[in-house]
Amino acid sequence: MSVPFHSRRFLRLGGLIVTLTVLTPFVSSAQDAPKKEISDKVSEELGGKLREYTEAKQYEPALALVNNLLTTVKPESYDRTVLNQIKVQILLTQEKYAEAIAPMETALRLGKAYDFIEKRQYLEFSQILSQLYFQEATSTKDTKLRDEYLGKAYSTIKEYLANNDKPTVESMSYAATMIYTQATIDPNNTNKKLLNEAKELAQEGLTLSIKPRETFYVLILAALQQEEKNQEAAELLELLVTLNPTSKQYWQQLQATYLNLANNAKDSDAALEWNVRTIVTIERAQKLGILTGPRDHFNLVGIMMNIRQFDQAIELLEKGLAEGNIESTKQNWEYLASSYQQVHKELKAIDVLKQTAARFPDAGDLEFKIANIYYSLDKMSDAYSHGKSALEKGGVENVPAVQMFIAYMGYELKKYEEALPFAEAAKNAGTANADRLHEAIKNAITERQEALEATI
Template identity: 35%
Template sequence: MSDHSHLSAIRRWRLAPVVTAAALTFASCVVYAQQPGPEKKSFQPSTKTSEAFGKLKPLQDSQNWAGMLTLLDGIAIEPNSYDEALILDMKAKIYGMTNQLGKAIAPWERAVELSDKYGYFPEKAVLDIVFFLGQLYAQEATTSKDPKLQPGYFTKALTYFKRFLDKTPKPTPEAVSTYAMLLYYKAVADPNKVDQVMLQEARKVVENALTTAIKPKESFYQLLLALQQQQNDLSGSAELLELLLKQTPNKKDHWQMLMGLYLQLGEKVKEKDPTLAREYLVRAILTAERAQKLNFLNTPKDNMNLVSLYLLANQFTKGTELLYNGMKGGTIESLPHNWRILGRYYQEANMNAEAVKVLQEATKVFPTNGELEVQIAQIYLQMEKTKEAFEHAKAAMTKGNLEGTKPYGVTYLVAYTAYELGNIDEANAAIGSAEKFEESKKDQQFARLRDVVREAIAERESKNKPKEEPKKAASR
């Protein structure tokens, strides 16, 4: 799973429910009243505003939201007054109840501005609005398709969330994770200019949440994983995935990702520390096998990948055994290419006889495939069994259906093995066929073979030419 898919999952799971919860709170048309104190004023709405608010309840009960907004718009207010702040707050709540969340932003922002300046609302009420604004801007930032607007939305969302978190002794895990997520999104908004400082800030927020929570939310782990990957912290990502899989081993994508991380780590250190690179390769193999015990990573492609890992680790016996049994049992696709891989790795293990055996078995499964015959011929050449090599080279030329070898190469192989066996005529015929290919004009080995074969034919014809009678020769 990529960084983007991790964060997309977090966004869908976190932001939408939070905003919905905020909207549901709009149902109570409560008028904020600042509690009087030694240094606080007590604010009261005007008579007209109080009367208008009294008429809102029946309209709300009948869900006449348009009527509520019309009523509020009809109140004559004094600019910057407490009445203005109350009415703006109520309008924002109504927009929320009607799922017009974008329209709630402007009145709420103005209400907060007035309260900050004149102290109209209690701090808790202001923080509630600030929290809602943070969520609404987060929603705008993560759903907007206008790249010019997104940075501003992110900045606003982060500003409101930071204010809320700074003033809230025990914020909810959802609030903290959303703030960290927004830091991440803003940091990577421009892929060509990732803000590493902001990424690190997001990581500190997440790590602090993980160390202070008794039972951290899974979203924190997912977000930390995305941050680690963005920072190219492969080792940290692997450690975190091991922890996540220990807790919830049924996450298929995590197994795939962990195996990939171990392979990347091995590739990264293979030049400087081959021993450590091999250790990471072994971890990748064990990860795949652990996943398979849980019925993950067990598709034919996954099984073939595991074979490749064993072969990469020079465990040819285990790798070839898995490949052969897999193709026979149907857990790995029985394809000519896979049979050829099996033959090649038997060769690398110096098991030429076994290589020939499995390739000949493959020719029965794929009787028209010429590439298998080419590979058998080449192995026989290495075993210095030229006769067998010649037979299979001819079979390859007859069958065709070559996957990697060019027809010219097969024809040349027939010519060469025929010459080695002393079959000059067959060698010459194959050379004649090979000369039709463009490759023959640039191949110096072919030119030498052609010359040698034709010299042999000329010599043979010279020997077989009848000698002249002595008398005829003397009369000249």
């Protein structure tokens, strides 16, 4: 299961707020450390031209002004910290996410080194920087660069979480999503450690609000599916269809999960239990108007056949084919005929196959199926007739086998002259025992001819 990531939505979560007014000067206690105060020149520009540009939403001139000011201030200064914060905000407003990374890194480095940024704001900026890294990681096709950005996104958000006693729902949702993406970025090599970490964060996120965000459930579900913990995934999906009963996606996943459990069950009792749960899931969904497509209806039939509930399979097939809820394909009609055979209603099976043959007049294999059922009922003449129809229509996979069948039926019905060419064709094709049948037919013809001559 894939977990969608919308980077722009995440980037707006914290709402990067950088005040453009002059901040209250603060003198650092360390004598050799740069002072936490804005120079007069920068203060004047921030309160004048920059304010005019930003209020008029003239971001390019505003960015040019900030860049020009950056060339005039000291490398390690409060001016540079504030200007880089403002630059980040302008770039994010313009959706220039890649360009915002470098100034954000500078602002955070200086803010941490000289205590220029309060802890709350520092953590907020750290989360946004992680999101910027993640944005670039999910945008590049260069796997080496992708992994580098993912590593930076991970270490940055881990620092955020380690130093934040009260992370927000949004930050936990982002962190869990980012780490899950990193864990599963290589489809052939899932990072189980990161996967478990993402799952734990999502589980923690569920506790942050009275009504947990659905994203957390989806992340936990995706992790469980990656780990192939299908039973736990089914339990979570049961919760999700209860919380969101109109979600077709959850019902489909629940059905598929139960079916997977049935197919991988270690014993027949367990397989039956999971198959029954699959059936009940489909029926529950259909009462809500979900899982009502032809494939869904046929899935129900298929499960009934697998657990040998052929009477119910017949009822569903007949109803579905009649009402158009199950596709009127040759194979589906054959399934109906086969189900009748399973409950020993061979004549009904023949009737269905004859109807199907009328719908698919070029399908000689249907005639051969009819011939075989007649043979099982000891109706040799009908078996012989439909065997010949199979060859006349064509479309049979094993022509020599049909020829052998016709030859044998002809032999049993004493139609030796008619049967002989079929036996010879089967013999020439190398069909097993065809040579013996061919010889028996020839001998029968000879014996009958000799008997006829003896009466004259």
